[in-house]
Amino acid sequence: MGKIFYKTEEEIELLKESSLLVGKTLAEVAKLIKPGVTTLDLDKIAEEFIRDNNAIPGFKGYNGFPNTLCTSLNSAVVHGIPNNKPLQSGDIISVDCGTILNGFYGDAAYTFEVGEVKPEIKKLLQVTKECLAKAIEVAIVGNRIGDIGFAVQEHAEKNGYGVVRELVGHGLGRNLHEAPEVPNYGKRGYGMQLKEGLVIAIEPMINLGKRNVRQHEDGWTVVTSDGLPSAHFEHDVAIRKGKAQVLSTHEFVEEVLRNKL
Numbered sequence: 001m002g003k004i005f006y007k008t009e010e011e012i013e014l015l016k017e018s019s020l021l022v023g024k025t026l027a028e029v030a031k032l033i034k035p036g037v038t039t040l041d042l043d044k045i046a047e048e049f050i051r052d053n054n055a056i057p058g059f060k061g062y063n064g065f066p067n068t069l070c071t072s073l074n075s076a077v078v079h080g081i082p083n084n085k086p087l088q089s090g091d092i093i094s095v096d097c098g099t100i101l102n103g104f105y106g107d108a109a110y111t112f113e114v115g116e117v118k119p120e121i122k123k124l125l126q127v128t129k130e131c132l133a134k135a136i137e138v139a140i141v142g143n144r145i146g147d148i149g150f151a152v153q154e155h156a157e158k159n160g161y162g163v164v165r166e167l168v169g170h171g172l173g174r175n176l177h178e179a180p181e182v183p184n185y186g187k188r189g190y191g192m193q194l195k196e197g198l199v200i201a202i203e204p205m206i207n208l209g210k211r212n213v214r215q216h217e218d219g220w221t222v223v224t225s226d227g228l229p230s231a232h233f234e235h236d237v238a239i240r241k242g243k244a245q246v247l248s249t250h251e252f253v254e255e256v257l258r259n260k261l
């Protein structure tokens with residue numbers, strides 16, 4: 001495992017600015033999501049918005065990834081590549097976005113409903129969001145990495161869902177992926193102890209069916225082995241005493257979604 005870079009207050013402030021821009025970009029994407037729109041349309045809007053805000057898309061070119069957004073539909077878990085296929089009513093789509101602002105990465109994701117989505121899939125989204133909230137609750141000074149994974153796993157499995165193990169959350173800073181790894185499964189009281197100055201991206205990836213995943217032939221997209229839907233929500237979090245500081249935000253997204261109703 002790589003070196004852990006603990007952040008100063010100034011650095012956390014910069015990470016917050018970058019993370020905030022991701023939240024605002026996801027809200028621009030949210031405005032557009034409906035049947036008939038393509039994921040390339042979403043990608044274009046996101047890239048323009050990020051550049052208009054004097055930032056750089058964080059994923060574009062990262063390990064050769066071709067686009068600004070990861071757009072992962074239905075049985076795609078993460079790392080989906082935008083394409084020109086129209087979204088259809090009943091789809092769910094995880095939109096994962098990264099930015100670089102003042103040298104620091106922001107990284108957050110939200111899974112959206114397209115048109116009318118089945119109740120059992122709506123519940124998957126709700127529970128995955130709850131998994132993220134429960135993980136953030138325990139992401140505090142003195143707890144351990146295993147407490148975060150335990151919180152996600154317990155809530156997901158209690159609801160009969162599969163927890164993806166091959167992909168994990170991560171430290172965040174001047175690099176998109178820093179140490180430590182932040183798995184969505186684990187044992188209470190195990191793993192590295194959380195300290196002030198640590199900034200991590202927590203990102204439960206929860207499957208309606210079994211936990212197993214495989215790599216799609218495109219070399220990027222990770223899909224569920226059983227073909228059932230998967231959900232993904234992500235926040236950037238600074239570890240604090242008593243209560244974590246959430247640097248990213250879904251507030252702008254949820255405001256857009258409320259206004260759509």
Ligand code: MG
Binds near residue numbers: 203
């Ligand atoms: Mg992400």
Ligand code: MG
Binds near residue numbers: 170
């Ligand atoms: Mg991430």
